[in-house]
Amino acid sequence: MTRLKVLSVVGARPQFIKAFPVSNALRREHDEVLVHTGQHYDESMSGVFFDELDIPKPDYNLGVGSGTHAAQTAEMMQRLDTVIADEAPDVVLVYGDTNSTLAAALVTSKREPRLAHVEAGLRSHNWEMPEEVNRVLTDHCSDLLFAPSESAALTLETEGIHDGVYVTGDVQYDAILQARSTAREHSTVLDELGLQDGEYVLATVHRAGNTDDRTKLESIMTGLADAGKPVVFPVHPRTKNALEASGLWATVTDDENILLVEPVGYLDFVRLLDGAERVATDSGGVQKEAFYLDKRCVTLRDETEWVETVDAGWNTLVGADVDAIRTALQSTEPLPEKPSLYGDGTAAERIVDALSNDFGGRSSREATTQTVPTDHE
Numbered sequence: 001m002t003r004l005k006v007l008s009v010v011g012a013r014p015q016f017i018k019a020f021p022v023s024n025a026l027r028r029e030h031d032e033v034l035v036h037t038g039q040h041y042d043e044s045m046s047g048v049f050f051d052e053l054d055i056p057k058p059d060y061n062l063g064v065g066s067g068t069h070a071a072q073t074a075e076m077m078q079r080l081d082t083v084i085a086d087e088a089p090d091v092v093l094v095y096g097d098t099n100s101t102l103a104a105a106l107v108t109s110k111r112e113p114r115l116a117h118v119e120a121g122l123r124s125h126n127w128e129m130p131e132e133v134n135r136v137l138t139d140h141c142s143d144l145l146f147a148p149s150e151s152a153a154l155t156l157e158t159e160g161i162h163d164g165v166y167v168t169g170d171v172q173y174d175a176i177l178q179a180r181s182t183a184r185e186h187s188t189v190l191d192e193l194g195l196q197d198g199e200y201v202l203a204t205v206h207r208a209g210n211t212d213d214r215t216k217l218e219s220i221m222t223g224l225a226d227a228g229k230p231v232v233f234p235v236h237p238r239t240k241n242a243l244e245a246s247g248l249w250a251t252v253t254d255d256e257n258i259l260l261v262e263p264v265g266y267l268d269f270v271r272l273l274d275g276a277e278r279v280a281t282d283s284g285g286v287q288k289e290a291f292y293l294d295k296r297c298v299t300l301r302d303e304t305e306w307v308e309t310v311d312a313g314w315n316t317l318v319g320a321d322v323d324a325i326r327t328a329l330q331s332t333e334p335l336p337e338k339p340s341l342y343g344d345g346t347a348a349e350r351i352v353d354a355l356s357n358d359f360g361g362r363s364s365r366e367a368t369t370q371t372v373p374t375d376h377e
Contacts, residue, residue: 011039011100076103120145121152169343216320223325
């Protein structure tokens, strides 16, 4: 087997979480160089964060920081170009749909390494979302496309991408299964907040489309207050600023049904999610995590990349409609049987198998879409 040099690019804490099972699997057989663009500075990304989840620490931190989409992406491209030239990897591996993902994709497409995209084929079909632009362009630059589901692979096929597509399952499933076990053992957040399993709703709100529109933000807060159960609400800094700027902060803090808490670390968040009766969120990642941990999800958006969870009856799109939010949060309609949509928690091994096979002579450029077998199948 050819030993590969893989340069993995991430830009934010959620991408590190997706990457850690892949990095752990990669490093058993290949050499990895882990690059953090610094797109998002997150104080919770301390040494404890890496140690608790056994996440390899970055070999590079490019420290790009925030900025306009154009300025941030351009700066990342310049710095990544130097790193890729110096390291000369066989493969550049990118995740999801951030500006870091697109920057690495554009740089790699003009250089020798092959480009591999984890979470390929996802679409919200909302071109007003910067993430939609990033994910579509990255897919069309990529040599290897690791789709989390059959429907994601079908999306790629409808866009004319037939070669190099592997249905691997979702790496976030791998990550949360490992994190849930650790969180149950080590997290004390439920005791600290005086919570009991199954007796509260977990809410997250952070997307600009919700936070920057006062009418939407007020509707969401009103709907959450009518959940019928206590709502635990870790407040994102953007959301707190928006609530204060719009004059809603006092109303929310005075509402006895909403428990506002500071942002929590990943393991504490997983424990809160694991213990919740249901989840209300505008986060794509939390929608999936709710599904993986058998939680009914109420999505505070009009569309989702994870359409399979909606089709399966485990996720309800309510937008910022206060009546729809209230109805979904109070619903006692039994959930249907949960299908297996995104693999079995072994996506990381499948991705490594696909990379090894691609460089071992069975080039995915000549392959049709396939599910990657693993040794235990």
